[in-house]
Amino acid sequence: MKMHRFEEIWLVLAAGVIILSMVVTGYQTFALGMGPPSNKETIDPQKVDETAPFDEPGVYQIGENEYEVVMTLQIFSFNPGDIEIPAGSTVHFTMTSKDVVHGFQVAGTNLNAMVMPGHIQKITQKFDKPGEYLVLCNEYCGSGHQLMSTTITVK
Amino acid sequence: MEATAIKHSFTEKANRALGVNEKDAKLTLTYLSVAFIALLIGGVLGLLQGLERAGLLQLPSWLNYYQVLTAHGVLLVLIFTATFVVGYFYAGISHTMGGLIPKVRKMGWVAFGLMVIGVVFVVTTIVMGEASVLYTFYPPMAASPYFYIGLVFIVLGIWTSALGVFTNVMNWRKNNKGQHIPLLSYFAVGVFTLLFFGSLGVTYEVLTLIPWAFGWTETVNVMLSRTLFWSFGHTLVNIWYLTAVSAWYVAVPRIIGGRLFSDTLARVVVFLLVILNIPGGFHHQIVDPGFSEGLKFMHVFMSLSIGFPSLMTAFAMFAVFERAGRKKGGKGLLGWFKKLPFKDVRFLAPFIAMVAFIPAGAGGIAQTNNQLNQVVHNTLWVTGHFHLTVGTSVALTFFGIAYWLVPHMAKREFTPRMNRLGIIQTIIWTVGMLFMSGAMHTVGLFGSPRRTSYSTYGDNATALGWDPYLILLAIGGTLLIIAVVMMVYIVFYLMFKAPKGETEFPIGEPEDNAAPTPMWTERWGLWIILMLAVVAMGYVIPLVDLIVNAPPGSPPFKTW
Ligand code: HEM
Ligand SMILES: [Cu+2]
Numbered sequence: 001m002k003m004h005r006f007e008e009i010w011l012v013l014a015a016g017v018i019i020l021s022m023v024v025t026g027y028q029t030f031a032l033g034m035g036p037p038s039n040k041e042t043i044d045p046q047k048v049d050e051t052a053p054f055d056e057p058g059v060y061q062i063g064e065n066e067y068e069v070v071m072t073l074q075i076f077s078f079n080p081g082d083i084e085i086p087a088g089s090t091v092h093f094t095m096t097s098k099d100v101v102h103g104f105q106v107a108g109t110n111l112n113a114m115v116m117p118g119h120i121q122k123i124t125q126k127f128d129k130p131g132e133y134l135v136l137c138n139e140y141c142g143s144g145h146q147l148m149s150t151t152i153t154v155k
Numbered sequence: 156m157e158a159t160a161i162k163h164s165f166t167e168k169a170n171r172a173l174g175v176n177e178k179d180a181k182l183t184l185t186y187l188s189v190a191f192i193a194l195l196i197g198g199v200l201g202l203l204q205g206l207e208r209a210g211l212l213q214l215p216s217w218l219n220y221y222q223v224l225t226a227h228g229v230l231l232v233l234i235f236t237a238t239f240v241v242g243y244f245y246a247g248i249s250h251t252m253g254g255l256i257p258k259v260r261k262m263g264w265v266a267f268g269l270m271v272i273g274v275v276f277v278v279t280t281i282v283m284g285e286a287s288v289l290y291t292f293y294p295p296m297a298a299s300p301y302f303y304i305g306l307v308f309i310v311l312g313i314w315t316s317a318l319g320v321f322t323n324v325m326n327w328r329k330n331n332k333g334q335h336i337p338l339l340s341y342f343a344v345g346v347f348t349l350l351f352f353g354s355l356g357v358t359y360e361v362l363t364l365i366p367w368a369f370g371w372t373e374t375v376n377v378m379l380s381r382t383l384f385w386s387f388g389h390t391l392v393n394i395w396y397l398t399a400v401s402a403w404y405v406a407v408p409r410i411i412g413g414r415l416f417s418d419t420l421a422r423v424v425v426f427l428l429v430i431l432n433i434p435g436g437f438h439h440q441i442v443d444p445g446f447s448e449g450l451k452f453m454h455v456f457m458s459l460s461i462g463f464p465s466l467m468t469a470f471a472m473f474a475v476f477e478r479a480g481r482k483k484g485g486k487g488l489l490g491w492f493k494k495l496p497f498k499d500v501r502f503l504a505p506f507i508a509m510v511a512f513i514p515a516g517a518g519g520i521a522q523t524n525n526q527l528n529q530v531v532h533n534t535l536w537v538t539g540h541f542h543l544t545v546g547t548s549v550a551l552t553f554f555g556i557a558y559w560l561v562p563h564m565a566k567r568e569f570t571p572r573m574n575r576l577g578i579i580q581t582i583i584w585t586v587g588m589l590f591m592s593g594a595m596h597t598v599g600l601f602g603s604p605r606r607t608s609y610s611t612y613g614d615n616a617t618a619l620g621w622d623p624y625l626i627l628l629a630i631g632g633t634l635l636i637i638a639v640v641m642m643v644y645i646v647f648y649l650m651f652k653a654p655k656g657e658t659e660f661p662i663g664e665p666e667d668n669a670a671p672t673p674m675w676t677e678r679w680g681l682w683i684i685l686m687l688a689v690v691a692m693g694y695v696i697p698l699v700d701l702i703v704n705a706p707p708g709s710p711p712f713k714t715w
C-alpha cells in the first residue's frame with residue numbers, strides 16, 4: 001500500500017495526539033497523584049450500617065486542615081449533609097451506597113465519582129475558595145434523583 | 156486491475172437488468188419503516204424531555220421523566236439504529252451479491268419477528284411504569300423480568316440477522332473463489348461480527364438478571380453487570396459509526412462523481428475497528444471504584460487507539476472530495492471545494508455528518524483522558540457529546556442513505572422536490588443539534604448532571620445559573636422535532652407516494668489506476684482471533700478480579 005506524503009504526515013500527527021494524551025494522562029496519574037477515583041475496597045451492601053466506618057457517618061478532623069468525610073449515599077440523600085469546613089482544608093471523602101448506584105459530584109470542582117453498592121469509593125479535594133458548593137447525585141437512582149443534593153460550605 | 160474494473164461494471168449491468176429483488180426490497184423497507192417510526196416516537200419524547208428540563212413543561216403525573224427518558228434511549232439507540240443497520244446491510248448484500256439467498260431472506264424475517272417480540276415486551280413494561288431503569292438498566296435497580304426477557308429476544312433477533320449475513324457471504328465466497336467480497340459487504344461482515352461478539356457479555360448479564368428479577372436468585376454482582384453492559388454499549392456505538400462510515404467510503408464517492416479513495420484502506424479501517432473496539436467500553440467506567448489506576452491508564456490507550464482508524468477516514472474523505480472537485484475543474488488551494496454538489500442532499504447530509512464528527516471526535520478524545528473525564532462524567536456534556544456523534548454524524552448519514560435507499564428499493568424516483576425538502580430538513584436538524592448539543596456541552600462543563608429532570612436543588616444559585624442554557628437546549632429540541640417530522644414524511648413519501656421510476660444504489664468504483672487490493676485483507680479468521688486477543692488483554696484481568704474479589708451481591712430495588 002503506497003501512501004501519499006500528506007497522508008503520512010497526517011497519520012504521524014494522529015499517532016502524536018494519542019501518544020501526547022498518554023504521556024499527559026500518565027504523568028498526571030502517576031507523578032502528580034491526580035488519577036481518577038479508583039478505590040478497591042469492598043463491603044457487604046446490606047450491612048453498611050453495621051460496618052465501620054459507615055456505622056458512624058460524619059465529618060472527622062484528622063490533621064491540621066485535613067478532614068475525612070465518611071458518607072453513605074442512599075435514595076435520595078447524602079449522609080452527612082450540609083457539611084461545613086474551613087477554607088484551605090483538604091477533604092478525603094470515603095463513600096458507599098446503601099442501595100442502588102449513585103454519583104457524587106460537586107459542581108465547580110473536579111469531585112466526580114461513581115458510588116456503587118458493595119464498593120467503597122474514595123476521592124480527595126482541597127477547598128481553597130470560600131463559598132457554598134452544590135453536591136449532587138449525577139447517576140439516575142430513582143424517582144427522586146433530581147432532589148438528591150446537599151451542600152458543602154467553605155468558610 | 157483492468158479485469159476488476161470490467162467485473163465491476165458487469166455486476167452493475169446485471170443488477171440494472173435484473174432490477175431490485177422485490178422480496179429483498181420488502182424486507183429492507185419493513186426494517187426501515189420500523190426505524191423511522193421509532194425515530195418519530197423517540198423524537199417526540201426527546202422534545203418532552205428538552206422542554207421539561209428547561210422548566211418549560213411539567214409532565215403529567217402519569218408520565219414520569221425517567222420513564223420518558225428510558226423510552227427515548229431504547230427507541231433511538233437500540234431500535235432506530237438496529238433496525239436501520241439490518242435493513243441497510245441486507246439491502247447492501249442483496250445489491251452487491253446478486254440478491255439474498257432464500258434461506259437468508261427467511262432469516263431476515265425471523266430476525267425481524269424476534270426483534271418485534273422483544274420490542275413489544277420492552278415497550279410494554281416501560282409504558283406500564285415497570286421498567287424506568289433507563290437504557291443502561293444498571294442493577295441493583297430492577298425492572299420487571301419481562302423487560303429483560305424482551306432484551307433477550309432483541310439480542311436473538313440481532314444474532315439471527317448476523318447469521319444471515321455470514322451465511323450469505325460464505326455462500327458468495329464459495330461461488331466466487333479467489334475474489335474479494337464487495338466492499339459494502341465487507342463492511343457488513345465487520346459490523347455483524349462486532350454485533351455478535353459485542354453482545355455476548357451483555358447477554359450473559361441479562362441472563363443473570365432474569366432469575367434475580369423474578370426473585371429466584373437473591374443477589375447480583377453489580378460491578379460485573381455494569382462492566383459487561385459497557386463492553387456491549389460501547390461496541391454498539393462503533394457499530395453505528397462503522398455503518399455510517401460504510402456509506403462515506405462506498406456511496407459518497409459515487410454521489411459526487413468521484414472514485415474510491417482506496418479500496419485497501421477502507422478494508423484496513425474496517426478490520427482495525429473490529430479488532431480494537433470492544434475494550435473501549437472501559438472509558439465509561441473511568442470514575443468507578445473497583446479498578447486500579449494502572450488498569451484505567453492502560454484503557455486510555457485502548458480507547459484512543461480506536462481514534463486512529465477514524466483519523467485515517469478523515470483524511471480519505473477529504474482526499475476523495477479534493478480529487479472529485481479537481482476533476483470537475485476546481486482550481487487553486489480550495490477551488491475544488493466549491494465544486495462539490497452541496498445542492499444534492501444525498502451528499503449534503505453525510506457531508507455535514509462528517510464535519511460534525513470533527514468536534515465530536517475531538518471531544519471524545521478529550522473525555523477519554525482520565526482526569527478530563529472526571530470533569531465531565533455524567534454531566535450534560537456527555538449527552539451533548541453523543542447527540543453530536545449518534546444524533547448528528549450517524550443519524551444524518553442514515554438520513555443521507557435513506558434518500559436513495561428507500562426509493563431504490565421501492566422502485567420510485569427521488570424527486571427534486573424531495574431533494575429540496577431534504578436540504579431544508581438537513582439544515583434544520585443541523586441548527587437544532589448545534590443549539591441542543593452546544594448548550595448541553597456548555598452547561599455540562601458547569602456541572603449540570605445528565606439524566607436528571609428539572610431541578611433547582613432548592614433554588615441553589617449554582618443550579619439556577621444553568622437555566623439559560625437549558626432554554627437553549629429546549630429551543631434546539633424544538634427545531635429537531637420539526638426536522639424529525641420532515642424526515643419521516645420524506646421517507647414514507649419516497650416509499651409509497653413518489654412517482655414510479657428508478658433510483659441508483661450508489662456504489663463507488665476504484666480509480667482506474669488503483670493498485671489491486673491485497674488478498675490478506677480477506678483473512679477474517681485472523682481478524683477475529685486478533686479481536687479476541689485484544690478483548691482478552693482488556694478484560695480478562697478486571698473480570699476475573701470482579702468475580703474472584705466480589706463483595707456480597709445486591710438484592711433488587713425498585714426506586715421509582
Ligand atoms: C428530536 C430530537 C431529539 C431531542 C429533542 C433529544 C433530546 C434529548 C434530551 C433532552 C435528553 C435527556 C437529557 C438528560 O436528562 O439526560 C436526551 C437523551 C438521550 N438522547 Fe436524545 N434527543 C433527540 C434525538 C436523539 C437521537 C436521534 C438519538 C440517537 C440516535 C438520541 C439519543 C439519546 C440518548 C442515548 C440519550 C440518553 C438517554 C440516557 O441517558 O439514558 N437522541 N435526548
Ligand atoms: Cu441519583
Ligand SMILES: [Cu+2]
Pocket residue numbers: 388389392435436438439
Ligand atoms: Cu464508548
